[in-house]
Amino acid sequence: MFGCPKSLSLPLVVCWVVAAAAPAAHAAGENEVRIALASPAKGKATPTFGGATLTVGRPATATRSAITLRTSAAPRLGATSQAVLGGSLTLRSGKRTLVLRSLRLTTTTRATSLSGTVGRRRVTMLQSRTGATPRGTRLTLRRGALKLTAAGSRTIRSALRRTVRTGTTLGVISGTLTRAATAPTTGATGGPAPLPTVTAPAPPAPAPAPPAPIPPVPVPNPGPDPDPAPNAYTAPCLSQPGPLPAAGAGPALPALVPTHAVTTASTLTWGVRESWRWYLKNLGGTTAAWNGAALGPDVMTASGPAFGLYTFPGATTTGAYVQGATPAEDRAIVHLRGRVDFCHGTHGFRVTLSNLTVVIDGASSQVIADADTNHDGTLAPNERVKIADLNLAGITPTRTATTTTWTGVPAAFSSDGSAVFSGTGSGGGGSYPPGAAMDPLTVVAHLDAP
């Protein structure tokens, strides 16, 4: 829509400006949501979306250039606001039909999404990166480009046998939701006197059921090490033979509503910390990367030798990617697989990291991993913890059609990360306090669709 490329940041920004500046033929009324179509129909033609004709069922209405959806129950306003919208949306392609019923609008401060049921399944079909916060009893949606989600693209593909790409813009959404204010008490001063009742009042209509909360699409944590390869590695230290025991669920992940899924082609390249690798390599320790993780070769740089970095491939557990209005606003959860063991026979410790997850989420960006340690003969069972805090300030990822890459993201030990890598003090050894610098990392999120 708008003829905009999906992958490059500049055209996207231009695209957005064009969308936001498109004049509205008329504004949405109270408790109405209006979608000014990105591709208005010409003449008497029916509007289309991704080549399929788009019609609506009452009380929703459509013109050649806009769709108006109306609330069928009192909206619920709050940090997450929800409105049940009457009517249906129908896409037709040849003899195939996709009907979206029980429409619901969900708005947070960061995003607005439109979901509906297809058969018995609820699908979040469209999403905009503009959210809204209610003021009193009223919530005004900021105008935003409503784009097809990855789930919406899959639903259209399976129902219509048609490919409409994730991120295709349906139109610009706007509207106002108003929660009914408390009814004025009868006989309030100033107003006209109430009319006398001439017929028996109808029994009060049952209060409409509040809309069921729509949970954001959760992105699962990976389970135990997904690589079933037999353990061919025996560490020359306090080894953990065989697969690691399952770690707990770990820190909560942000509830992203993805615009794309993240595939196994994703990668993380990270050295953890150069001096740590130096310590192991030069003072009698060893490291081993396996189950998909790999240790790159040491290289000579202009500033001297640099130790090889670890690469971790994407896990089979699907991550999530939310394409922002600009690349700097992109958010992602990238699950990785592979395991790295840091062993020191003479100092008597082993630190194992596996199943890393990189979360790119503004100030909450972090690296989570399963950490299985044996510092001094006592095994600390595998536990999923935040290893590092990431500083995304000033980092702008680069996008291609199917990848988004964050390069050189500064990382620092979290308090759990500090505990995983620091000696206890009894047998000597160094430590990294929380906040101490780790190596910057590079993560590539491969997307399931452009």
Ligand code: HEM
């Ligand atoms: C018998 C026990 C241990 C001895 C004798 C020992 C000895 C040492 C020595 C001599 C250094 C300084 C290396 C240098 O920079 O020149 C060092 C650094 C360090 N040790 Fe140990 N260590 C022991 C146990 C541990 C344990 C259990 C841990 C926890 C995983 C640990 C973590 C560290 C860390 C994080 C450093 C700092 C490495 C850096 O420079 O970045 N050590 N240790």
